[in-house]
Amino acid sequence: EAEVAQSPRYKITEKSQAVAFWCDPISGHATLxxxxxILGQGPELLVQFQDESVVDDSQLPKDRFSAERLKGVDSTLKIQPAELGDSAMYLCASSLGEFGYNEQFFGPGTRLTVL
Amino acid sequence: AQTVTQSQPEMSVQEAETVTLSCTYDTSESDYYLFWYKQPPSRQMILVIRQEAYKQQNATENRFSVNFQKAAKSFSLKISDSQLGDAAMYFCAYQRANSKLTFGKGITLSVRP
Structure with a gap:
């Protein structure tokens, strides 16, 4: 069964360091x-891609966060520099396409701890 | 902006019994989708059940069913014959077509053997 892959699963870093997370969506899924x-809360969207284009990054803290999906397949989310408040689970999800309803499938997440 | 509210942080149910998880939402849209997601400890989030707003009939998936009250903007999940494997965090979520999911804060469900 196809799944969304994420790595690493866990990351511990110190404040002011750079971190990067990787996501490989289900094959054929155009939307990522x-x-x-944050612990004890529901997920909040940081960025949405349609193929290689950003559709929604309104909640992405652009002074320190960046995201790319260069070939419209896998994606990288970067934080530089990391702050204590960035400690959270970072989830990647993918869905088939652009129109109508398409179920979002989630990866296992990357748990980030910033010391 | 759309909001999803889950006011109960925790619930507990005896194995084989029935439990209902509550959710309310706010939107000015008429066409949208509502979901319940399950997030087991250290495991990925999975879709439990989906409801299209234009459908009056409540969705069911085996032991899981919803009570969708569109006018009241209420969307509760009923789990029948609760099993130990049902223990998890459950999130209510809202979505317009092919847009982001807006989640509630979640509820932790424990199942007593």
């Missing part, structure tokens, strides 16, 4: 989402 889930 990055969500941030």
């Amino acid at each position: 989402y990055w969500y941030r889930q």
Whole structure:
């Protein structure tokens, strides 16, 4: 069964360091989402891609966060510099396409701890 | 902006019993989708059940069913014959077509053997 892959699963870093997370969506899924889930809360969207284009990054802290999906397949989310408040679970999800309803499938997430 | 509210942080149910998880939402849209997602400890989030707003009939998936009250903007999940494997965080979520999911804060469900 096809799944969304994410790596690493866990990351510990110190404040002011750079971190990067990787996501490989289900093959053929044109839409890719990055969500941030703070402990005890629901996920919140950081960025949505349609193929290689950003559709929604209104909640992405652009002074320190960046995201890319250069070939419209896998994606990287970067934080530089990391801050204590960035400690959270970072979830990637993918769905088939652009129109109508398409179920979002989630990866296992990357748990980030900033010391 | 759309909001999703889950006011109960925790619930507990005896194995084999029935439990209902509550959710309310706010939107000015008429065409949208509502979901319940399950997030087991250290495991990925999976879709439990989906409801299209234009459908009056409540969705069911085996032991899981919803009570969708569009006018009241209420969307509760009923789990029948609760099993130990149902223990998890459950999130209510809202979505317009092919847009982001807006989640509630979630509820932790424990199942007592």
